[in-house]
Amino acid sequence: MARASTTSDVFNAVAEPRRREIVDFLASGDEHDVTELVLHLGLPQPAVSKHLGVLRKVGVVVATKAGQRRLYRLNPQELKPVHDWIQHFERFWTDQLSSIKQAAERKAKQRAAQAVTAPDKQIHFKEKRHDR
Amino acid sequence: MARASTTSDVFNAVAEPRRREIVDFLASGDEHDVTELVLHLGLPQPAVSKHLGVLRKVGVVVATKAGQRRLYRLNPQELKPVHDWIQHFERFWTDQLSSIKQAAERKAKQRAAQAVTAPDKQIHFKEKRHDR
DNA sequence: TTGATATATTCTAATATGGGTATATATTTA
DNA sequence: TAAATATATACCCATATTAGAATATATCAA
Numbered sequence: 001m002a003r004a005s006t007t008s009d010v011f012n013a014v015a016e017p018r019r020r021e022i023v024d025f026l027a028s029g030d031e032h033d034v035t036e037l038v039l040h041l042g043l044p045q046p047a048v049s050k051h052l053g054v055l056r057k058v059g060v061v062v063a064t065k066a067g068q069r070r071l072y073r074l075n076p077q078e079l080k081p082v083h084d085w086i087q088h089f090e091r092f093w094t095d096q097l098s099s100i101k102q103a104a105e106r107k108a109k110q111r112a113a114q115a116v117t118a119p120d121k122q123i124h125f126k127e128k129r130h131d132r
Numbered sequence: 133m134a135r136a137s138t139t140s141d142v143f144n145a146v147a148e149p150r151r152r153e154i155v156d157f158l159a160s161g162d163e164h165d166v167t168e169l170v171l172h173l174g175l176p177q178p179a180v181s182k183h184l185g186v187l188r189k190v191g192v193v194v195a196t197k198a199g200q201r202r203l204y205r206l207n208p209q210e211l212k213p214v215h216d217w218i219q220h221f222e223r224f225w226t227d228q229l230s231s232i233k234q235a236a237e238r239k240a241k242q243r244a245a246q247a248v249t250a251p252d253k254q255i256h257f258k259e260k261r262h263d264r
Numbered sequence: 265t266t267g268a269t270a271t272a273t274t275c276t277a278a279t280a281t282g283g284g285t286a287t288a289t290a291t292t293t294a
Numbered sequence: 295t296a297a298a299t300a301t302a303t304a305c306c307c308a309t310a311t312t313a314g315a316a317t318a319t320a321t322c323a324a
Contacts (some may be wrong), residue, residue: 076224
């Protein structure tokens with residue numbers, strides 16, 4: 001199975017850098033049409049329309065019809081779940097005390113534990129499997 | 133081209149609900165080994181190890197070797213970019229005044245614009261393409 | 265009406281993804 | 295030393311994703 005659909009989840013919708021750019025561009029509160037977004041992003045128009053489609057489906061942006069143009073504006077409410085989730089962790093980089101506490105607890109637990117040197121240092125196999 | 137790699141970007145890493153569960157589970161600051169995470173998540177062990185691998189690569193979790201076990205703990209620093217980004221939009225749901233201002237500006241701009249009824253109300257084609 | 269413009273959609277291809285299963289490695293225990 | 299245990303990795307598969315090209319639709323302008 002693949003990752004949860006990008007169109008059903010705000011987290012996935014804003015996981016795409018270009019879509020975050022779109023959100024940032026609309027963060028002023030102003031409306032912009034697709035052409036303006038195309039110029040700003042430097043992407044082909046269909047790509048921009050598709051990204052807008054994703055953001056529209058999760059409700060992060062709202063389109064207004066204005067003649068042959070579509071004016072897009074941010075609908076920030078839909079970003080709130082992301083904010084609420086990440087806020088849980090705010091204390092880790094604001095509250096100095098809790099950081100120190102954590103370090104202490106961690107140390108106590110580590111007892112005989114050895115640190116794994118690097119996050120990406122992998123355990124190498126002596127042989128690779130090519131069969132099956 | 134496919135989506136940006138999940139292993140190169142914190143936003144993508146936490147876009148996956150199971151990985152957010154892992155992060156939440158480690159949010160207490162305590163260390164947990166893989167078996168504990170397997171029990172907590174109710175996923176097969178290889179799936180959990182793979183999710184941990186993704187989180188490790190972006191640095192959101194750090195593993196400590198303890199005998200044959202790996203103790204995982206949160207490395208919250210790496211979540212900060214997500215926090216910093218989403219915080220830009222905090223004003224939208226905390227500052228009442230700015231919301232009103234935005235609504236007013238929006239209204240002024242809308243002039244002759246007609247609202248597109250629903251975000252997912254698509255424009256339907258009279259014919260679908262099957263050729264080419 | 266005809267052509268131009270703005271936007272959305274379809275199709276295709278290349279790649280990434282997550283779960284499942286099997287298995288490799290490392291460590292502990294008998 | 296041989297099992298057992300804990301964890302990571304490889305492989306497969308079904309699906310999702312993105313960019314790109316072509317084109318459909320709607321509206322505007324001449």
